[in-house]
Amino acid sequence: MNNYKDTPELSARxxxxxxxxxxxxxxxxxxxxxxxxxxxxxxxxxMDNFERVLELTGSVCDEVIAPNAESVDREGxxxxxxxxxxxxxxxxxxxxxxxxGMSGFGLPRQYGGLNMPVTVFSAVGEMISRADASFQNVWxxxxxxxxxxxxxxxxxxxxYLTMASNGATMSMDLTExxxxxxxxxxxxxxxEDPENGCWRLNGVKRFIxxxxxxxxxxxxxxxxxxxxxxxxSLFIYDKxxxxxxxxxxxxxxxxHGSPTCELVFNNAKAELCGDRRLGLIKYVMSLMNxxxxxxxTQSVGIQDAAWREATAYxxxxxxxxxxIDTFPAxxxxxxxxxxxxxxxxxxxxxxxxxxxxxxxxDQIAKTRxxxxxxxxxxxxxxxxxxxxxxxxxxITSEFANQNAYDSIQIHxxxxxxxxxxCERLYRDARITSIYEGxxxxxVVAALRYVTGGTYSQFAKDTLESLAxxxxxxxxxxxxxxxxxxxxxxxxxxxxxxxxxxxRRLMESAAYCVMSALLLRDSIQTPELFDKPLKVFVDWxxxxxxxxxxxxxxxxxxxxxxxx
Amino acid sequence: MEKFNIIVLAKQVPDTRQVGKxxxxxxxxxxxxxxxxxxxxxxxxxxxxxxxxxxxxxxxSVTMLTMGPERAKEIVMEGVFRGADGGYLLxxxxxxxxxxxxxxxxxxxxxxxxxxxxxxxGGRQAIDGDTAQVGPQVAEKLGLNQITYVEEILEMDSxxxxxxxxxxxxxxxxxxxxxxxxxxxxxxxPCRPRNARLLMGRKNYEVPAWTVADVNADPAKCGLSGSPTxxxxxxxxxxxxxxxxxxxxxxxxxxxxxxxLAVNHIIG
Numbered sequence: 127m128n129n130y131k132d133t134p135e136l137s138a139r140x141x142x143x144x145x146x147x148x149x150x151x152x153x154x155x156x157x158x159x160x161x162x163x164x165x166x167x168x169x170x171x172x173m174d175n176f177e178r179v180l181e182l183t184g185s186v187c188d189e190v191i192a193p194n195a196e197s198v199d200r201e202g203x204x205x206x207x208x209x210x211x212x213x214x215x216x217x218x219x220x221x222x223x224x225x226x227g228m229s230g231f232g233l234p235r236q237y238g239g240l241n242m243p244v245t246v247f248s249a250v251g252e253m254i255s256r257a258d259a260s261f262q263n264v265w266x267x268x269x270x271x272x273x274x275x276x277x278x279x280x281x282x283x284x285x286y287l288t289m290a291s292n293g294a295t296m297s298m299d300l301t302e303x304x305x306x307x308x309x310x311x312x313x314x315x316x317x318e319d320p321e322n323g324c325w326r327l328n329g330v331k332r333f334i335x336x337x338x339x340x341x342x343x344x345x346x347x348x349x350x351x352x353x354x355x356x357x358x359s360l361f362i363y364d365k366x367x368x369x370x371x372x373x374x375x376x377x378x379x380x381x382h383g384s385p386t387c388e389l390v391f392n393n394a395k396a397e398l399c400g401d402r403r404l405g406l407i408k409y410v411m412s413l414m415n416x417x418x419x420x421x422x423t424q425s426v427g428i429q430d431a432a433w434r435e436a437t438a439y440x441x442x443x444x445x446x447x448x449x450i451d452t453f454p455a456x457x458x459x460x461x462x463x464x465x466x467x468x469x470x471x472x473x474x475x476x477x478x479x480x481x482x483x484x485x486x487x488d489q490i491a492k493t494r495x496x497x498x499x500x501x502x503x504x505x506x507x508x509x510x511x512x513x514x515x516x517x518x519x520x521i522t523s524e525f526a527n528q529n530a531y532d533s534i535q536i537h538x539x540x541x542x543x544x545x546x547x548c549e550r551l552y553r554d555a556r557i558t559s560i561y562e563g564x565x566x567x568x569v570v571a572a573l574r575y576v577t578g579g580t581y582s583q584f585a586k587d588t589l590e591s592l593a594x595x596x597x598x599x600x601x602x603x604x605x606x607x608x609x610x611x612x613x614x615x616x617x618x619x620x621x622x623x624x625x626x627x628x629r630r631l632m633e634s635a636a637y638c639v640m641s642a643l644l645l646r647d648s649i650q651t652p653e654l655f656d657k658p659l660k661v662f663v664d665w666x667x668x669x670x671x672x673x674x675x676x677x678x679x680x681x682x683x684x685x686x687x688x689x
Numbered sequence: 690m691e692k693f694n695i696i697v698l699a700k701q702v703p704d705t706r707q708v709g710k711x712x713x714x715x716x717x718x719x720x721x722x723x724x725x726x727x728x729x730x731x732x733x734x735x736x737x738x739x740x741x742x743x744x745x746x747x748x749x750s751v752t753m754l755t756m757g758p759e760r761a762k763e764i765v766m767e768g769v770f771r772g773a774d775g776g777y778l779l780x781x782x783x784x785x786x787x788x789x790x791x792x793x794x795x796x797x798x799x800x801x802x803x804x805x806x807x808x809x810x811g812g813r814q815a816i817d818g819d820t821a822q823v824g825p826q827v828a829e830k831l832g833l834n835q836i837t838y839v840e841e842i843l844e845m846d847s848x849x850x851x852x853x854x855x856x857x858x859x860x861x862x863x864x865x866x867x868x869x870x871x872x873x874x875x876x877x878x879p880c881r882p883r884n885a886r887l888l889m890g891r892k893n894y895e896v897p898a899w900t901v902a903d904v905n906a907d908p909a910k911c912g913l914s915g916s917p918t919x920x921x922x923x924x925x926x927x928x929x930x931x932x933x934x935x936x937x938x939x940x941x942x943x944x945x946x947x948x949x950l951a952v953n954h955i956i957g
Contacts, residue, residue: 162890163889163890163891164886164887164889164890166889174892175888175889178885178888178889178892179885179888179889182882182883182885182888185882185883186882189882190882222881222882225881225882225884226881226882226883226884226885227884227885227886227887227888228885240885240886
């Protein structure tokens, strides 16, 4: 078995029409083929490379990461003497993934990286998460290096990106005891040390995933006397410099393989990354968008694992003289789980592709002036990626929780026991809708795109080129409902009321977009997606109609009886 | 620092760990079509030992050598994707049907043709034949020292290699002068995975294929004609509990047990 080969739904997503453009940009028009033996010479060569790397990932997931998942969950990470010790399984996973050459995955080849597109990184993230969600945190955080690649100095890139390609682990140190969702309140102090030509960090960070990593990106207050986001800068801390200790690690409900650390910075030597004062408002925003997409891939992996566990159990478990998957109540649940996975994939890979295009154009822009068409293209996809990221993270993580819940439900009493993997998946899923911005914050981020009509327009644009079908008509009706409820929520010109309707608006918008994208995928590959599409649209239609009925029945006064 | 030229002997085998109902033909031979072809497991342990030497002594080279039909070049590619520098496939109709004697003869001629080597490493045995004879026979034919059942290479310098070898009930530390041949036990470190950069960078590697003529082998010593082993019959034997004998713990019973084992040449 191979985690990639057994999922044709995944490889179908790699063959999007947009892929050709993504690859030529990422490869800067195939200019590296003469320089590096592993750089592709053309599109077909690149696609063959992706296939090879994904297949390799599939075998590592299947032979190493998945078999370790249970012991990783039981054993967890430990902390002693200010350092973190991974569980034996996590340590082995890291070693094997590095031996497999999967470090520096998205980084340029000049720093030893693989120069893989985000779209392929997302597929790897999904596969790893299906095998062991907690390992995706540890491995996936290598994408912090992208921030250094985008904003770091040439010396920093040379040093840290090379380290990352050689297997250095990474973390992003943002949260503090009093600065969680509200990062503007970060207090960790950065002071210049001109004598040693560096900065010094002092203070405490909390809830830091993989907090004992080799390279840290640290958000700290560099401007004394400031209290908001504009006084924050981003720093790079190299563990070998010393000065940061792990005070404790959290005893968590799930993702036990991923150590969540409380860090004490004691005059730790650090380098400024990029410009002062841009730490939160520019760099962390960029970092967070990448991290949110990472959580979406983790969520899709968990959804898929939960569905597989449930499917296998329901086929095997017999009651009343027949397998339980022959009962309508059960097969309906299984079909909806699968539909949610495919709708999530359609959205998550679309977002990944858009990120790929604008980020690659950003990189090209560092070497030459973009043409006016390219500038347009970059703007368009950057805007779309920013719009799609919060709904991608928000909805896929909610679906991860829903699928994990349903997976246990299908297992019945057995699922409540620790003997079955669905129990771990349920605990692992729970964090996805919380970290890197709760669903409630994704709603806030998405709301301006809802009211601005971005999602509605995107769904319509997607549908426009597709042949007429019953599903298309239904989705168009859903979009019309979305428009109507958006108007109703905005008509009063009261932000609080619009916020009050936010969750229902955001979900409805997401379901419209997901339905449209899944319809498009289904037309391209009907044998894989026709059924999930129909199931998803049935379900989504009910959700959107329900939301419309409630939102359009509300007035600003309705908020009163909720307080 | 020293550099070593290492040759890894590897075999493509039917995956006998996945035996289904149709694994055997009616005549008792293996139904190769029903079983996936895989890299012989202990040869992967051998490859890891070779790659570990290369890690420790940069500039060392690892060369794969295998014999089999055209598709057995997958074995060389698999080695290359995990870090070997290259390799050769011995393939010729005249090599077909070889027993261990003919196989070790063919491999030894290829090794002579490769020429430069400090150490040859193979798996202890292949899962299709389970003879564990090929490695030792190659060493004999090349006049080399050999160490079997190797679990770990402890030390290596330009003149000798020191290894840990597993024996019944314990381990031995053995030192041998180079060049020599090692066969590696399945309890040794597992092989590293394929590597993404190599999968992409070396996918167009052309595996050189050598025939009987290429390695200057004597056709009479190759393949079926060079194989004194004739398989008369393969039987599927399942031991059942009712065929067992029970002995008690007193001296008389133990003496009877020893006699029984001696009569059947299991001991003595």
